[in-house]
Amino acid sequence: MTEYDNFAWLYYRHWAGYSYTVRPVLSRVLLSALAPGGHIIDLCCGTGQTAGYLVSQGFAVTGIDNSPNMLAYAKREAPGAQLLLQDARTFACDHPASAVISLFDSLNHMLTAEDLMAVFSRVFATLEPGGKFFFDVNTLQKYQAQWARTDAMIHPDHVAMFHSEFDLRSRLATFNATIFILHDRQWIRSDVVLQQRAYKLSMVAQLLRETGFSAIQIMKGVSLSTDPQFSGRAFFLATKPTNPFNATLRVL
Numbered sequence: 223m224t225e226y227d228n229f230a231w232l233y234y235r236h237w238a239g240y241s242y243t244v245r246p247v248l249s250r251v252l253l254s255a256l257a258p259g260g261h262i263i264d265l266c267c268g269t270g271q272t273a274g275y276l277v278s279q280g281f282a283v284t285g286i287d288n289s290p291n292m293l294a295y296a297k298r299e300a301p302g303a304q305l306l307l308q309d310a311r312t313f314a315c316d317h318p319a320s321a322v323i324s325l326f327d328s329l330n331h332m333l334t335a336e337d338l339m340a341v342f343s344r345v346f347a348t349l350e351p352g353g354k355f356f357f358d359v360n361t362l363q364k365y366q367a368q369w370a371r372t373d374a375m376i377h378p379d380h381v382a383m384f385h386s387e388f389d390l391r392s393r394l395a396t397f398n399a400t401i402f403i404l405h406d407r408q409w410i411r412s413d414v415v416l417q418q419r420a421y422k423l424s425m426v427a428q429l430l431r432e433t434g435f436s437a438i439q440i441m442k443g444v445s446l447s448t449d450p451q452f453s454g455r456a457f458f459l460a461t462k463p464t465n466p467f468n469a470t471l472r473v474l
Contacts, residue, residue, distance in 0.1 A: 226268075228412045230291035232382060232401060234269045236375070240326050241271035243449045244358075248272070251446070251459060252321060252356045253279060260320035263348065265310055265341075265357075266328035270296025270303070277302040286313050311340035318350040324357040327455070330395070330418035335429065338421070342433040349462040355435065356459050358443070362420040364454025365395050379404045393420040423456055435460035 226233070256262070258280055264273045267285030269292055276283045283303040287293050293305050306313070310324070311332070322345045332338040345355050360369075365388040374383045382401045388394070399414040423440055430438050439459040443452030 224289045225414050225416055226289040227291040228401070229399065229414045229416070230269065230289060230295060231403075232380070232399075233292070234295045238269055238271050240451055241268075241275070243447065243451055244272070244325055245275055247446045247452075247457070248323070248325075248356070249279075251441070251457070252323065252354060253281075255354065256281070256320055261317055263315060263319045263322045263345075264303075265313070265322055265324040265345070266326075266331075267296055267300075267303075267305070268292050268326065268328075270299035270305075272323070272325060273300035273303045273305075276300075282317075284315055284317075284319070286310065286315075311337055311344065313344050313348075315348050319348050319353060320350060321354040321356065322349060323355075327358060327360040327418065329357055330360050330420070331416070333394070333417060333419045335421075335425070338426070339429050339433065342429055342435070346433045346435065346462055351462060351464045353462045354459060355430075355462070356457070358455050358457045359421065359423075359426065360395075360418065361423065361454050361456050362393070365393075365418075365420045366390065368454055369395050381409075388420075394418075395420060426458065430458070430460050434462065436463040437461040 261282045262276050264283060264285045267273045267287050270285055273283050273285040273296060277300055285296050285300060285303045285305045286308050288309045290307060293307055296305055329341060332341060369386050369388040372385045380403045382399055384399050386397045395418040397416040401412050402409045427438050427440060441457040443455035446452060
């Protein structure tokens with residue numbers, strides 16, 4: 223069990239919207255450059271809306287997540303995808319991928335540089351030569367300006383209260399949720415604590431280079447979409463080179 227298991231149903235009901243708003247960016251930046259029918263891995267696929275979209279676009283899709291409950295929803299949303307219960311730091315796939323994606327700041331959940339490097343290494347090993355790695359991260363500026371808050375939602379069958387905070391010294395962001403769900407006329411409580419780390423974009427790029435990636439592009443979210451969810455978010459596009467000695471970096 224992971225913290226996301228207790229959070230999966232609430233995430234599915236209220237947080238799935240990003241998978242829809244990111245589709246035009248995903249299509250423009252990545253999918254348009256891929257051969258039809260290519261194999262895409264959706265790493266940290268969550269409840270599967272993006273995996274389902276990729277299937278609908280004709281791609282062979284593997285969704286990977288470490289939460290059984292998240293994958294249970296992904297089975298509904300992406301019935302044509304292969305779904306694997308694995309950790310992003312150690313995942314393995316039988317078939318090389320033409321692209322790996324990881325969206326909705328999933329990789330900020332890697333709390334150490336070693337964890338992030340482990341993910342990058344597994345992605346690099348899984349990609350075919352020339353394959354693309356596309357992911358987003360929350361920036362330090364987003365954590366400083368937007369993260370700390372207290373909020374709540376009240377519905378007839380569930381109530382949830384949220385408190386999030388960010389410690390600049392450790393660059394650690396914490397999200398706390400207390401959730402009540404009505405079941406057989408009784409309110410059942412669960413508590414969730416999720417943490418993320420704010421990384422310097424230059425450090426992320428350096429880890430990608432050390433892994434072997436080339437042609438690394440860093441794109442500000444606001445340059446890709448006017449949707450508020452893109453504010454304070456950065457996107458990376460990196461390539462597994464066919465020539466291992468060719469590495470470049472562009473910041474957009």
